[in-house]
Amino acid sequence: MTNERTDQELIAALQRQEVQALEELYDRFGGLAYSLAFKVLGDGSLAEDVVQEVFFNLWRQAQSFDGSRGSVRAWLLASSRHRSIDFLRRRQAKAERDVELSASEFRLNTDDLWSQVANHLDHGLLRQALAQLPESQRQALELAYFGGLTQAEIADATDVPLGTVKGRLRLALEKMKDLLESQGIRTAG
Amino acid sequence: MECAQVAELTAAYALAALPEGERREVEAHVAACPECRARLAQEQALVAVLPLAVEQRAPPARLKTRLLQAARADLATRERQPDTPAHARRRGGPRSFFATPLPYAAAAVLLLFAVGGLAAWGAQLRSLNRQADAELARLRSSTRILAAQGTEAAPGASGQVLQLGEQQRALLLVRGLPTLPPDKTYQVWLLKDGKPVGAGLFQVEAGREAAAVVTGDLSRYDLLAVTVEPAGGLPLPSGAIVLKAGL
Known part of the structure; x- marks a missing residue:
C-alpha cells in the first residue's frame, strides 16, 4: 500500500459505511488507543473492551464526526482515555462523574506538536522528559491524566493542599514544555 | 474570573481535572481572553502528546x-x-x-x-x-512492536520492529526506502551508548515493503538504526542513518 489514505479520507469513507476504512483507522491508531487504555486500566481485557467500544462508536457515529473540530486521532485517544477512566471508576465502585467529552477539549489544533514528537528521531524523548520532572509534579500529572482524578482528589490522595496540586499540575506542563523545547521541539501554537 | 486565577487552572482544565463549575468558568474566560486561550492551547497540545509517553503494547x-x-x-x-x-x-x-x-x-x-x-x-x-x-x-502475546521512523535522509520511510518473545532476533519491516544500486546494501545496527553492532543486511525492491531479520538481543541495546553501506556490509557504519527506532 503505497498510497495511504489520509485520516480525513478515511473518515469520509467511514461515512459511506466502508468497513475497510474502519480497519485502516484501527491499524493506524488501535495500538496507541490500546496502550493508553492499558496504562490507565492496568488490564488487557478491559483495555480491549474500551478500544472496541471507542472504535465501534466512531463507526456508528461517523456521520456526525466534524473534522474541523479536531483530528480523528485526538478524538480516538481522548475517548479511549475517558472510557478507561470511566471503567476504572466503575470498578472502584465510585460515583461516576460526567465523562462526556467536552467538545472544547479537542477543538484546538494539537497536531503540530503531536507530529513533531511522534516523528522525533528518538521515541523515548517524551518518556525521558516526564522522567525528568520532579517526582511530586510527575505524580500529580499522572494521577490527573492516567488516573482520571480531579485536582481535589489528587490533593486528597497525596495529602497536600489543593493550591499545591494546582501549582504542581501547572509546573509539570511548564517543565515538560521546557524539556521538549530544549530538544528542539516547538511547542508554541 | 481574573487572568491570574485562570492561569492557575488551565493546566488542570487541559488535564480534565477540574470540577464542572470551574471548567465552565475557565471556558467563559478563555472565550474572551486571547492570552489565556493561547496558554490553554499550548497546554492542551502538551497533554495531547502524553499517550506517546506510554509504553506501546500490541493489542491482541x-x-x-x-x-x-x-x-x-x-x-x-x-x-x-x-x-x-x-x-x-x-x-x-x-x-x-x-x-x-x-x-x-x-x-x-x-x-x-x-x-x-x-x-x-x-x-x-x-x-x-x-x-x-x-x-x-x-x-x-509475546511480541513487542516498536515504531521506526525515517530520518532527514529518508523522510518518507517508516517501519516497525517486531521483537519476537525472548528470542535473540527480531523482524524489521520497512516501507518507503528507495531501491539501492547493486553495489550498495541497507545494513541494520544495534546501538548501546552510541556503539553500533552490525545486526543484518537487507535490500528493498521497488515499491515494496522490505523485511529484515535483526539478530541480537534487543533488550541489551537502546537504538536500532539503518544505514546505506557497500554491498556485503561493513563492520562499522559509514553511511548516514536513514531509519531509526528507539528500543
Whole structure:
C-alpha cells in the first residue's frame, strides 16, 4: 500500500459505511488507543473492551464526526482515555462523574506538536522528559491524566493542599514544555 | 474570573481535572481572553502528546477481528432496515451489484451459485483463519512492536520492529526506502551508548515493503538504526542513518 489514505479520507469513507476504512483507522491508531487504555486500566481485557467500544462508536457515529473540530486521532485517544477512566471508576465502585467529552477539549489544533514528537528521531524523548520532572509534579500529572482524578482528589490522595496540586499540575506542563523545547521541539501554537 | 486565577487552572482544565463549575468558568474566560486561550492551547497540545509517553503494547489480534465483525453485523442490520431506500445506502459500495435489477430467475440462479460457492470457500477460509488467528495471538502475546521512523535522509520511510518473545532476533519491516544500486546494501545496527553492532543486511525492491531479520538481543541495546553501506556490509557504519527506532 503505497498510497495511504489520509485520516480525513478515511473518515469520509467511514461515512459511506466502508468497513475497510474502519480497519485502516484501527491499524493506524488501535495500538496507541490500546496502550493508553492499558496504562490507565492496568488490564488487557478491559483495555480491549474500551478500544472496541471507542472504535465501534466512531463507526456508528461517523456521520456526525466534524473534522474541523479536531483530528480523528485526538478524538480516538481522548475517548479511549475517558472510557478507561470511566471503567476504572466503575470498578472502584465510585460515583461516576460526567465523562462526556467536552467538545472544547479537542477543538484546538494539537497536531503540530503531536507530529513533531511522534516523528522525533528518538521515541523515548517524551518518556525521558516526564522522567525528568520532579517526582511530586510527575505524580500529580499522572494521577490527573492516567488516573482520571480531579485536582481535589489528587490533593486528597497525596495529602497536600489543593493550591499545591494546582501549582504542581501547572509546573509539570511548564517543565515538560521546557524539556521538549530544549530538544528542539516547538511547542508554541 | 481574573487572568491570574485562570492561569492557575488551565493546566488542570487541559488535564480534565477540574470540577464542572470551574471548567465552565475557565471556558467563559478563555472565550474572551486571547492570552489565556493561547496558554490553554499550548497546554492542551502538551497533554495531547502524553499517550506517546506510554509504553506501546500490541493489542491482541482478536480485538480487531471482533471490531470488524461488529461493524459488518451492524452494516447488515442497517441494510435490512426498510426506512432508507436501498440505492441510497448502497451507492458506490461493493454491494451495488446486487442492487442492479435482474430477472428473478437469473437472480435466483446467481444467488444459489454464489451462496453454494461462498459457503465452501468460506468454510475453508474460516479454518485457515482460525489457525492463523491462533498463531497470531500466540505471537502477539509475546511480541513487542516498536515504531521506526525515517530520518532527514529518508523522510518518507517508516517501519516497525517486531521483537519476537525472548528470542535473540527480531523482524524489521520497512516501507518507503528507495531501491539501492547493486553495489550498495541497507545494513541494520544495534546501538548501546552510541556503539553500533552490525545486526543484518537487507535490500528493498521497488515499491515494496522490505523485511529484515535483526539478530541480537534487543533488550541489551537502546537504538536500532539503518544505514546505506557497500554491498556485503561493513563492520562499522559509514553511511548516514536513514531509519531509526528507539528500543
